[in-house]
Amino acid sequence: MKPPSFAYARPGSLAEAFDLLERHGEDAKVLAGGQSLIATLNMRLSSPAVLVDVTGIPGLAGIAAAKDKVRIGALTTHRAVERSAEIGATLPLLAQAARHIAHVAIRNVGTFGGSLAMADPAAEWPACCVALDAELVLASRAGERRVKARTFFRGLYETDLKPGELVTAVEIPVPGKDHRASFMELARRVGDYAIVGVAALARAGAGKSGKALTDVRLAYLGVGPTPMLATQAMAAAEGKPAADAAAAAQAALDRDLKPTADLHTSAAAKMHLARVLTGRALAALAA
Amino acid sequence: MEHTLETTITVNGTRVTRRVSARQHLVDFLREELGLTGAHYGCEHGVCGACTVRVDGEIVRGCLMLAVQANGRTVDTIEGLSDSGEIAGLQAAFHRRNALQCGFCTPGMLMAAQDLARTRPDATREEIREHMSGNYCRCTGYHAIVDAVEDALKQSAQTGGKR
Ligand SMILES: Cc1cc2nc3c(=O)[nH]c(=O)nc-3n(C[C@H](O)[C@H](O)[C@H](O)COP(=O)(O)OP(=O)(O)OC[C@H]3O[C@@H](n4cnc5c(N)ncnc54)[C@H](O)[C@@H]3O)c2cc1C
Ligand code: FES
Numbered sequence: 001m002k003p004p005s006f007a008y009a010r011p012g013s014l015a016e017a018f019d020l021l022e023r024h025g026e027d028a029k030v031l032a033g034g035q036s037l038i039a040t041l042n043m044r045l046s047s048p049a050v051l052v053d054v055t056g057i058p059g060l061a062g063i064a065a066a067k068d069k070v071r072i073g074a075l076t077t078h079r080a081v082e083r084s085a086e087i088g089a090t091l092p093l094l095a096q097a098a099r100h101i102a103h104v105a106i107r108n109v110g111t112f113g114g115s116l117a118m119a120d121p122a123a124e125w126p127a128c129c130v131a132l133d134a135e136l137v138l139a140s141r142a143g144e145r146r147v148k149a150r151t152f153f154r155g156l157y158e159t160d161l162k163p164g165e166l167v168t169a170v171e172i173p174v175p176g177k178d179h180r181a182s183f184m185e186l187a188r189r190v191g192d193y194a195i196v197g198v199a200a201l202a203r204a205g206a207g208k209s210g211k212a213l214t215d216v217r218l219a220y221l222g223v224g225p226t227p228m229l230a231t232q233a234m235a236a237a238e239g240k241p242a243a244d245a246a247a248a249a250q251a252a253l254d255r256d257l258k259p260t261a262d263l264h265t266s267a268a269a270k271m272h273l274a275r276v277l278t279g280r281a282l283a284a285l286a287a
Numbered sequence: 288m289e290h291t292l293e294t295t296i297t298v299n300g301t302r303v304t305r306r307v308s309a310r311q312h313l314v315d316f317l318r319e320e321l322g323l324t325g326a327h328y329g330c331e332h333g334v335c336g337a338c339t340v341r342v343d344g345e346i347v348r349g350c351l352m353l354a355v356q357a358n359g360r361t362v363d364t365i366e367g368l369s370d371s372g373e374i375a376g377l378q379a380a381f382h383r384r385n386a387l388q389c390g391f392c393t394p395g396m397l398m399a400a401q402d403l404a405r406t407r408p409d410a411t412r413e414e415i416r417e418h419m420s421g422n423y424c425r426c427t428g429y430h431a432i433v434d435a436v437e438d439a440l441k442q443s444a445q446t447g448g449k450r
């Protein structure tokens with residue numbers, strides 16, 4: 001379908017964008033890549049009076065890697081993250097996850113910040129940011145504030161963003177040298193939203209009986225209203241060699257996740273698949 | 288606030304300026320303003336790939352981009368790629384391998400396949416399938432399309448990438 005009529009503005013600075021958002025309040029919608037928003041306009045699920053296209057604001061795109069932290073500008077496309085050598089070297093979790101996001105033609109346009117603001121519970125970047133303990137940089141007329149990804153996602157498509165506020169960047173601490181990352185998901189078709197996925201990280205060090213996993217982090221997508229950090233499963237796996245870690249995490253997982261059925265997959269099947277992915281991901285971390 | 292905006296886009300090498308409604312999709316701009324009907328609408332919400340065009344050299348969904356968002360940018364359509372000969376090898380392979388029946392999906396398929404040819408000319412069959420997974424075809428069952436793309440990539444490798 002065609003979207004209903006709206007006005008369009010492309011501010012050239014943050015200040016101008018804040019003006020527009022303030023002036024139009026609830027009637028305005030921020031437009032970044034548009035790969036979620038324009039689809040919802042076309043389906044007439046949303047009908048804002050004004051689109052504020054933020055892609056003309058300088059300084060909001062790009063990847064800057066420092067020693068212990070990587071900063072990803074909100075307007076950085078999924079594709080730019082996928083292709084970045086710096087991301088490949090410092091945050092392999094993101095490099096692995098990128099190819100699961102939609103298709104190349106959508107990754108060329110959709111943005112990192114847009115995905116976080118959208119907060120789809122089956123999206124890849126939110127779960128990665130939770131696993132990596134990323135911090136979002138939010139800006140509004142009142143100034144800048146920082147929110148941990150682990151508290152930013154409030155509910156289904158619901159975030160801590162206030163009216164008139166923009167995501168401007170995400171800062172991600174770089175895990176240590178002996179950390180490993182594994183991103184896995186199951187989808188009906190390459191590029192579809194995940195049925196279940198996991199963003200896993202751990203340090204793989206020498207233990208008594210093979211490699212022991214420490215600083216284990218497991219964040220799931222597609223199994224709750226938000227990305228889910230599985231703290232019980234993480235604690236259960238902590239310090240154990242991979243095989244034991246997997247069994248312990250799998251046993252603890254139903255204390256973390258209470259998936260609900262979607263159109264194609266029952267809650268029980270989702271739980272089963274989450275356990276299967278947990279086993280595979282922890283094995284990959286120790287491999 | 289403006290509901291219509293003056294928009295300048297370089298389409299297949301030619302600069303065009305029109306006053307367009309903000310809600311107009313890039314594909315409607317191409318089809319209705321310029322008569323370029325190669326990019327099709329299948330789903331109009333990003334799922335089928337029939338609307339694939341290139342913006343600043345990268346493939347995008349023409350139904351998920353507004354014409355005003357393409358202001359100041361370069362757009363290439365199937366008509367441009369066909370006329371320049373850029374996809375002649377792919378077109379011949381689609382013909383040879385019967386990779387189209389009704390042809391509705393074909394412009395989008397060719398745009399996506401050419402993107403792969405440019406970025407990963409050594410793609411395996413599995414990688415071809417993954418790359419083309421964003422394009423729906425309701426006729427062929429995909430097998431012939433994958434055959435054609437594989438053929439074209441092999442042939443262009445043999446001829447040293449020359450088309
Ligand atoms: C067919 C299809 C399949 C897809 N599959 C997947 C998938 O498998 N995984 C996945 O993760 N995504 C998927 N997507 C969505 C895609 O990744 C989007 O790019 C992403 O969700 C939103 O980013 P965007 O830049 O396109 O945002 P937009 O569509 O422009 O905006 C999305 C929402 O976020 C708000 N917003 C955007 N940027 C900001 C900002 N900087 N500050 C504040 N608010 C902002 C907008 O107001 C809007 O409400 C798919 C999309 C399609 C069409
Ligand atoms: S018409 Fe654009 S993806 Fe289907």
Ligand code: FES
Pocket residue numbers: 386387388389390391392393423424425426427
């Ligand atoms: S040939 Fe008919 S849709 Fe593909």
